[in-house]
Amino acid sequence: MKIALIAHDKKKTDLVQFVLAYKPIFEDHELFATGTTGLRVQEASGLNVHRFQSGPLGGDQEIGALIAKNDMDLVIFFRDPLTAQPHEPDITALIRLCDVYSIPLATNMGTAEILVRGLERGDLHWREVIENEE
Numbered sequence: 001m002k003i004a005l006i007a008h009d010k011k012k013t014d015l016v017q018f019v020l021a022y023k024p025i026f027e028d029h030e031l032f033a034t035g036t037t038g039l040r041v042q043e044a045s046g047l048n049v050h051r052f053q054s055g056p057l058g059g060d061q062e063i064g065a066l067i068a069k070n071d072m073d074l075v076i077f078f079r080d081p082l083t084a085q086p087h088e089p090d091i092t093a094l095i096r097l098c099d100v101y102s103i104p105l106a107t108n109m110g111t112a113e114i115l116v117r118g119l120e121r122g123d124l125h126w127r128e129v130i131e132n133e134e
C-alpha cells in the first residue's frame with residue numbers, strides 16, 4: 001500500500017513517534033511524505049520515504065495529485081488545529097480529495113492508530129481490488 005505521511009511543525013514529533021511505534025507495519029509499505037516530515041521520519045526510523053516538496057511549497061498538492069490518480073491508498077496527516085498555515089487552501093484541497101476518492105484519512109493519532117491496525121488486519125484490501133480493476 002502507498003501511505004502518505006504529513007505533519008505540521010508542532011505535530012512532527014508525534015508523527016515520528018507514531019511511525020516508530022508502528023515501524024514493523026510501516027516497513028511493509030511504500031511511504032511518501034511532504035519534505036520536512038519525510039526527512040524527520042527518515043532520520044528517526046531509517047525507513048525509506050519518497051519526499052515531495054515541503055507543504056507550504058506545494059507538497060500537499062503533490063500528494064493530492066497522486067490521490068486524484070488513484071495512486072495513494074492511505075493518508076496520515078497530523079494537522080495542527082491551533083496554528084494558522086500560509087497554505088491553508090492546499091490543506092483543504094488535500095482533505096477534500098481524500099473525500100472525493102474515498103481515501104482513508106487520519107488527521108489525528110487516535111484515528112491513525114485505528115487505520116494502521118486495520119491496515120495490518122487487511123481491512124484495506126479493497127484498495128487492491130480497485131487498483132486491479134483499472
Ligand SMILES: O=C(CO)COP(=O)(O)O
Pocket residue numbers: 006007008009033034035036037038053054055056059060091
Ligand atoms: O505543511 C505541511 C502540510 O500541510 C507539512 O510540510 P512539511 O512536512 O514540509 O513540514
